[in-house]
Amino acid sequence: MTALPTTTQKKLGLVIDLDTCVGCHACVTACKGWNTQNYGAPLSDQDPYGAASGTFLNRIHSFQSQPEPVNDVPQLAQTTHFPKSCLHCEDAPCVTVCPTGASYKRAEDGIVLVNEDACMGCGLCAWACPYGAREVDQVAGVMKKCTLCVDRIYNENIEEEERVPACVRTCPAGARHFGDLADPDSDVSRLVAERGGMDLMPEQGTKPVNQYLPPRPRDTIQAPMAGEEDILAPFLAPVAEEPAGFMGWLDRALEKL
Amino acid sequence: MNPAPSVIIFSTLSGAGFGLLFFLGLGLPTVTGFIAFGFYLIAYLLAVGGLLASVFHLKNKKNAWKSYSQWRTSWLSREGWFAVSALLLMAIYAGLQVFLDTTVATIGFLGAALSLCTVFSTGMIYAQLKTIPRWNQPATPAFFVTASLAGGALLSNNPTLANILLILLGIVVGFHWWKGDSRFAEAGSTIGTATQLSGKVSLWEKPHTGENYLTHEMVYQVARKHAVKLRIIAIVLMTVVPVLLVLIFGAHHLPVLLAVVSHLIGLFAQRWLFFAEAEHVVGLYYGAHTAKQAT
Ligand code: SF4
Ligand code: SF4
Ligand code: SF4
Numbered sequence: 001m002t003a004l005p006t007t008t009q010k011k012l013g014l015v016i017d018l019d020t021c022v023g024c025h026a027c028v029t030a031c032k033g034w035n036t037q038n039y040g041a042p043l044s045d046q047d048p049y050g051a052a053s054g055t056f057l058n059r060i061h062s063f064q065s066q067p068e069p070v071n072d073v074p075q076l077a078q079t080t081h082f083p084k085s086c087l088h089c090e091d092a093p094c095v096t097v098c099p100t101g102a103s104y105k106r107a108e109d110g111i112v113l114v115n116e117d118a119c120m121g122c123g124l125c126a127w128a129c130p131y132g133a134r135e136v137d138q139v140a141g142v143m144k145k146c147t148l149c150v151d152r153i154y155n156e157n158i159e160e161e162e163r164v165p166a167c168v169r170t171c172p173a174g175a176r177h178f179g180d181l182a183d184p185d186s187d188v189s190r191l192v193a194e195r196g197g198m199d200l201m202p203e204q205g206t207k208p209v210n211q212y213l214p215p216r217p218r219d220t221i222q223a224p225m226a227g228e229e230d231i232l233a234p235f236l237a238p239v240a241e242e243p244a245g246f247m248g249w250l251d252r253a254l255e256k257l
Numbered sequence: 258m259n260p261a262p263s264v265i266i267f268s269t270l271s272g273a274g275f276g277l278l279f280f281l282g283l284g285l286p287t288v289t290g291f292i293a294f295g296f297y298l299i300a301y302l303l304a305v306g307g308l309l310a311s312v313f314h315l316k317n318k319k320n321a322w323k324s325y326s327q328w329r330t331s332w333l334s335r336e337g338w339f340a341v342s343a344l345l346l347m348a349i350y351a352g353l354q355v356f357l358d359t360t361v362a363t364i365g366f367l368g369a370a371l372s373l374c375t376v377f378s379t380g381m382i383y384a385q386l387k388t389i390p391r392w393n394q395p396a397t398p399a400f401f402v403t404a405s406l407a408g409g410a411l412l413s414n415n416p417t418l419a420n421i422l423l424i425l426l427g428i429v430v431g432f433h434w435w436k437g438d439s440r441f442a443e444a445g446s447t448i449g450t451a452t453q454l455s456g457k458v459s460l461w462e463k464p465h466t467g468e469n470y471l472t473h474e475m476v477y478q479v480a481r482k483h484a485v486k487l488r489i490i491a492i493v494l495m496t497v498v499p500v501l502l503v504l505i506f507g508a509h510h511l512p513v514l515l516a517v518v519s520h521l522i523g524l525f526a527q528r529w530l531f532f533a534e535a536e537h538v539v540g541l542y543y544g545a546h547t548a549k550q551a552t
Contacts, residue, residue, distance in 0.1 A: 002330045002331060003329065018454075028464075052465040052467035053467050053468065053469065056465075059464035059469075060464050061460065061462070061542055061543075062461040063448075063454060063459065063460060064459055064461040065452075065455065065456045065457065065459075066457045067455050075456070080454055082542075084464075093386075093387065093388070097330075097333065097385065098327060099326075099333035099337065100320055100323035101326045101327050118320055118323050119317060119320060120316075120317050120319075120324060121315050121320075122324070122333065123316070123474065124333055124382070126471070126474065126475075127258075127474075127475070128386055128388060129388065129539070130387075130538045131539065132539035132542055135469065135470040135471060138470070140317075141317040142317050198453040199453075201450050201451050201538065202450065203446055204387055204388065205387070212453060214453065215454070
């Protein structure tokens with residue numbers, strides 16, 4: 001049934017740190033690799049050695065932002081790399097619109113999944129998702145989305161430290177964290193509390209489980225410039241007005257004559 | 258949203274077909290024998306033809322039958338149920354009229370109600386999507402139902418009703434356009450709420466250099482000047498021309514046929530715009546629609 005569970009025992013999800021993400025796309029590659037070689041239809045590429053195309057469950061956008069001045073002091077502009085995969089929403093609109101029952105949210109851990117054997121590829125769930133987290137695979141014709149690597153996190157056949165999502169395991173910057181957001185004492189919940197985790201598009205009412213940690217403000221070693229300064233002036237100023245050394249002695253000697 | 262021809266054809270033709278079934282079910286007109294056969298043939302060709310077109314839109318057609326399972330939550334599933342029960346019930350009603358010269362009004366009324374419910378569900382599939390603010394308004398199911406009724410009244414040769422409904426359709430569609438233009442700002446999603454970054458935010462780099470399923474399907478933008486032209490074409494062909502034809506010539510076959518053709522072409526244009534103008538909030542992650550967001 002594509003009715004949503006009223007509560008889930010756990011809320012497994014990701015916490016993504018926009019402060020540390022360096023935009024390297026390693027998680028994109030790891031995600032595509034794991035999810036092409038394991039559960040379900042592979043993530044196809046239409047033209048693998050040509051123009052970029054194909055199915056991805058995780059994509060990195062990059063934004064530039066100019067923060068508002070604080071106390072009339074202009075702030076530095078920032079670049080933020082922005083990974084985006086399914087947020088495993090509590091009120092997932094993608095699930096309730098599904099006519100076939102292929103889309104569902106698990107009552108035990110809150111993971112939102114697609115049963116590919118039941119999906120008819122109508123695409124309505126992708127329309128219902130505000131975040132662009134679902135894509136119909138062009139070859140298989142079924143809906144693909146982030147599984148929170150459900151086939152890793154409970155997988156007893158792999159080493160214990162491997163039992164986290166592929167994207168989390170691979171991230172060289174430690175910008176992706178995995179855990180139970182329903183447990184207030186979990187590492188991820190503490191991180192969210194400490195750093196002020198944010199919901200994306202809260203006005204859409206989806207109640208995302210995944211949280212984003214805001215980038216910290218840029219360091220300012222000196223007051224940012226207003227644009228009027230002459231940055232060469234300090235280098236062009238005469239180093240000493242009075243001659244020193246031999247010239248200084250000569251100068252003084254001649255003076256005395 | 259990308260205006261897919263299969264979906265536009267489906268919603269336009271099947272809407273008119275179910276509209277015709279509605280009037281036949283109400284006994285406006287009550288027909289029997291050969292004439293009834295002609296009417297029902299047109300109605301079923303339109304309704305079923307339209308439904309088949311929508312199946313072409315599916316990427317995995319073999320699972321289409323499973324879409325009957327989720328009627329409790331999904332409007333798409335409900336649409337399927339209403340459509341099949343309307344078509345079956347009206348087939349019994351039609352069979353009795355065509356072959357036995359008998360009209361069982363109760364079956365007809367029920368069939369008419371189910372036909373209308375089908376079209377309403379089609380409208381709700383779009384209207385329920387909060388992600389597409391232009392569609393997420395009561396005028397969406399309202400114009401689907403009015404269009405179906407207007408087309409049905411034309412096809413069933415009810416000139417007065419047709420004119421009233423055509424004019425009503427023009428008003429509802431006009432309201433939908435007007436309201437639709439401010440829905441994105443009203444919904445309140447901006448590149449700021451999407452990214453939660455502070456200050457003035459803009460896209461710096463897309464995730465990939467090429468297009469993807471999302472940009473192809475949902476980040477479709479239509480030039481404003483084309484939209485205005487198409488709106489005029491739509492309203493003229495959909496409402497003005499048919500109304501004038503019916504007013505001048507009354508219920509004669511050829512002018513009514515012309516009126517139907519003009520009405521349907523106008524509706525195609527309206528449906529094309531319905532998709533092409535619809536802004537999906539995911540576009541904000543791709544740097545689109547920022548001119549339309551709330552400030
Ligand atoms: S992010 Fe999109 S696909 Fe994932 S649960 Fe939320 S609405 Fe559904
Ligand atoms: S594409 Fe598949 S999972 Fe999505 S709504 Fe349609 S049937 Fe359900
Ligand atoms: S959790 Fe797994 S499926 Fe989801 S984005 Fe990460 S690697 Fe991809």
